[in-house]
Every structure is written in C-alpha cells, then in structure tokens.
Amino acid sequence: MTADTHAVPPSGGFFSDAKVIGLIGIAHFFSHFYILLLPPLFPTLREQFGVSFLELGLIMTVFSGATATTQLPFGYLVDWFGARWILIGGLALEAAAFLFIGFGDSFWGLLALMAVAGVANGVYHPADYAILSASVSGPRMGRAFSLHTFAGFAGFAVAPPLVIFLSEMIGWRSALVVCGIAGLVTAAALLVSAQSLHTKQKPHEGAAKGAPDKASSRALLFSFPILMCLGFYTMTAMGSGGLNNFLVSALNLVHGTEIPVATGALTGYLIGTTIGILVGGVLADKTSNHNVIAAFCFFTTAIMIAMVASVDLPEPLLLASLTVQGIMHGMIMPSRDMIVRSVTPDGQYGKVFGFVTTGFSIGGIVAPMIFGFVLDEFAPELVFYAIAGFMFLSMFTVFTSARWRRLPQQGAA
Known part of the structure; x- marks a missing residue:
C-alpha cells in the first residue's frame, strides 16, 4: 500500500519536514536516553540505598511494565485529543521524575518515581508516529521513520558514558538532575514549536456526536x-x-x-x-x-x-x-x-x-x-x-x- 491511500499531510517543503523530524527525533532520543540512565549507576545505587541487584532490577521491571501497559491508552488519547500536548507533557513528566530521583534518599521513592517515568515513557511511540504521519510529506516518510529510530538508538548510546562522566565530575545525584533539566529544556523547545507538530483530527469527527465507537x-x-x-x-x-x-x-x-x-x-x-x-x-x-x-x-x-x-x-x-x-x-x-x-x-x-x-x-x-x-x-x-x-x-x-x-x-x- 502506498501513501496515496492516506490523507496527504501538510506540505511545507524540506525545511518544514526537517524541523518536525528533528523535534520528534530529539524527543525520541530522550525516551531511550532515560531508559539506560540508571543501569550504569547500579553499583553506586546499591551502596547508596543498601539494596541488592535483584531489587535494582525490579525498578527496571516496574519501568518497563508501566510503559507496556500505558502505550495503548495513550494511543487512544493521541487519536482523540491530538499528539503534541501529550508528547510534550510526557517528556516533561519523565524528565521531572529523573530530576527528583537525584534528590531522593529512599529506595521506595526511587521505585515510585521509576513507575511515574515508565508511565510517561508510554507516550512516545503513539505520539511520535502520529505526528510524523500527519506532519511529514509522503516522499520523506521512510526517512522520517528511519531518523526517528536512529535518534532512539543514539539515546541508548549516549546515556551510559554521559551519566558515568557526569557522576564522576559532579556526583551521581547532580548528574541525574542535569539530565532531568535537559529533558525539561527539550520539552520547552517542543512547546515553543508546537504549532509545527500537526496531528490528525479526531477519527470520529464529522460523524454523529457521541462517544467513540469502541467496538x-x-x-x-x-x-x-x-x-x-x-x-x-x-x-x-x-x-x-x-x-x-x-x-x-x-x-x-x-x-x-x-x-x-x-x-x-x-x-x-x-x-x-x-x-x-x-x-x-x-x-x-x-x-x-x-x-x-x-x-x-x-x-x-x-x-x-x-x-x-x-x-x-x-x-x-x-x-x-x-x-x-x-x-x-x-x-x-x-x-x-x-x-x-x-x-x-x-x-x-x-x-x-x-x-x-x-x-x-x-x-x-x-x-x-x-x-x-x-x-x-x-x-x-x-x-x-x-x-x-x-x-x-x-x-x-x-x-x-x-x-x-x-x-x-x-x-x-
């Protein structure tokens, strides 16, 4: 199936497409960046909180489980209310969660904040793909998806060496605070450019008013x-x-x-x-x-x-x-x-x-x-x-x- 079976996205030319792809790519970078932010610090966190590696593994399980269970609900919200605000809010919430982890002194607080971060992480795939599909011109759609995935892999690659470097320079708590602030700054940049992030109209708009057709x-x-x-x-x-x-x-x-x-x-x-x-x-x-x-x-x-x-x-x-x-x-x-x-x-x-x-x-x-x-x-x-x-x-x-x-x-x- 080719792109002509779908509504044609707004066409603002190369620079418009590049702006959208860049903004969404940066957001996806942080999605993957935050996933691998804590594992390099496990030896330090183990000593800091007096827990086992099994317990530290639990925080990643909680994070992944929260993401897995919230992606579909966020997908419905994206289709109904639009993707841009959900994406910006999710990035800001996840960044704030890691910032507050830097100030925390309780393992259970860490676990709770990782659950929050996992929920926030559930916004990216439904929101990113919805915005790219609605905003990027058809002839560049494949490259848009490609660069989106590439940005996520870049986040994986950058997180471990960067957090170790920062923790050695300013301490692990300050390192997490800095990484959280970086995400908040990115969310602010997305907010400023929000009008460039087009999204589809409600799927039931134009039909009879009422609740979406769940069936x-x-x-x-x-x-x-x-x-x-x-x-x-x-x-x-x-x-x-x-x-x-x-x-x-x-x-x-x-x-x-x-x-x-x-x-x-x-x-x-x-x-x-x-x-x-x-x-x-x-x-x-x-x-x-x-x-x-x-x-x-x-x-x-x-x-x-x-x-x-x-x-x-x-x-x-x-x-x-x-x-x-x-x-x-x-x-x-x-x-x-x-x-x-x-x-x-x-x-x-x-x-x-x-x-x-x-x-x-x-x-x-x-x-x-x-x-x-x-x-x-x-x-x-x-x-x-x-x-x-x-x-x-x-x-x-x-x-x-x-x-x-x-x-x-x-x-x-």
Whole structure:
C-alpha cells in the first residue's frame, strides 16, 4: 500500500519536514536516553540505598511494565485529543521524575518515581508516529521513520558514558538532575514549536456526536493485519534481544571465542544496525514494496546467524558477518514502520502504533527467559538457531500483513 491511500499531510517543503523530524527525533532520543540512565549507576545505587541487584532490577521491571501497559491508552488519547500536548507533557513528566530521583534518599521513592517515568515513557511511540504521519510529506516518510529510530538508538548510546562522566565530575545525584533539566529544556523547545507538530483530527469527527465507537476500534486492533504487525514487532524484539543479551556468552560457549572478541562482534552488530537504519530509510522512500525489503533482510540475517552457530569463523569474518547482520536488521526498521502505517486508517495511528509497539516490551520480557533457559539447559548453539527461527517467523508476519493490508481501511469506512 502506498501513501496515496492516506490523507496527504501538510506540505511545507524540506525545511518544514526537517524541523518536525528533528523535534520528534530529539524527543525520541530522550525516551531511550532515560531508559539506560540508571543501569550504569547500579553499583553506586546499591551502596547508596543498601539494596541488592535483584531489587535494582525490579525498578527496571516496574519501568518497563508501566510503559507496556500505558502505550495503548495513550494511543487512544493521541487519536482523540491530538499528539503534541501529550508528547510534550510526557517528556516533561519523565524528565521531572529523573530530576527528583537525584534528590531522593529512599529506595521506595526511587521505585515510585521509576513507575511515574515508565508511565510517561508510554507516550512516545503513539505520539511520535502520529505526528510524523500527519506532519511529514509522503516522499520523506521512510526517512522520517528511519531518523526517528536512529535518534532512539543514539539515546541508548549516549546515556551510559554521559551519566558515568557526569557522576564522576559532579556526583551521581547532580548528574541525574542535569539530565532531568535537559529533558525539561527539550520539552520547552517542543512547546515553543508546537504549532509545527500537526496531528490528525479526531477519527470520529464529522460523524454523529457521541462517544467513540469502541467496538470498531477493538475490531481494528484485533484485525488480522494489525495482529500480524504486533507479531512482527514481537518477533524482531525476540531476535534482537537474543543477540544483544546472549551473543557474547553463546559465542564463548560454542566456539570458545574470547570475550573481548565476542564483545567486538556485538559492537559491530550494533554499529551496523545504526548504519542500516539510515540506509533503510532511503530505501523505504524509493519503493512501496516494504514487505520485500523486510523479508529479504530477515532471510539473509537468519541464514547468516545460523552459519555463525555451525562454523567457527576467523575473527575478521566473524566481525564482518555480525556487522552485515546489524546492517540488515537496521534496514528492516523503517520498512517495518511503513508497513504498519500502510495498514492503519487515517486518524488512528496513535492507537495502532501504541498497540503494535507493545511487541517491543513483550519481546523484551520473554526473550531473556527463553534464551537464558536454552543456554542453561540445552546446547548453546541452539541460541543462534532460535534467533534464526524468530527471523523466519518474522518473514511470515510481513507477508501476511501485506496480503491483508486493505482490511482496516474497509472496516473503517
């Protein structure tokens, strides 16, 4: 499905698009930045609050759980009230939560503030995608999604070294306060530029007045193509979660790869992913066959990761292989988002993206347990074959969602 099946977003030219993409990218940067802000400080927090690493892990579980359970409700609010104020409010609230963590002296206060931050973090995916879909011109939509994802990965990359540097310079409390203030300043910048962040009208505007049609919204979310998109996000999160968390350990156990070498291979994969995201954005704007791009990348990655399990590659080839796999994985992401957009009726981007992106949380919760169990109880090479299996399953979700992609529009007519 191409962009002409949707209402045409306001067209203000390159600079207008660049402004919107930049503002939303910065907001998404902080979303990911705050996710990884505390884990580098765990040794310090453990001593400061007298808690275990298990208890510190609990705060991240609470954060992730709060995000997972609020994305869909925020999606409905985005579609009904508009995205810009919800996004600005969510960023300000999350920034304030981390600022107050810097002043806190109680573990239970820390836990409560992380729950608040997790709720606030639930606004980004539904609000970001709704604004980009409504504000950026169609020919640049793929690159908009690409840069949006790239900005999030940049937030992941920046958070650990920056918070450690600041904590060594001014102390961990002041470091969190500074990071919180940075988010509040960004929220203020979004507030000043709010009129540039267009949003769709209420999906039921022009129809009979009254409450939204909950039955039709439920039917949309549980329609076959949207469920396949949810599966798409979940499978990709499972595969990438297996690689991110267990690649180093699995390489060491299967081939005796030294930890520094295996870590270098993982770094190559992550760098390749960031490159692939940018390349994938350009490709996504040049074709409407997003499912073909995604399927090719899934198939190639599945074959290559299975080869890593079966062949003890020399160090240069191992690094090259994982880097190429990262590029392929990154190239999938803009096409993935374009596929979701293609099966989503106008005015309902918030709830749909809020729903399907819960697949990130599902994969993030389930993958560590599955791969950890496999690594403990079975042959470690099965980790690689399981990742390849999730890649093949992802191919199925891509083609089935494309095959049925007209269904949501028909149901919403």
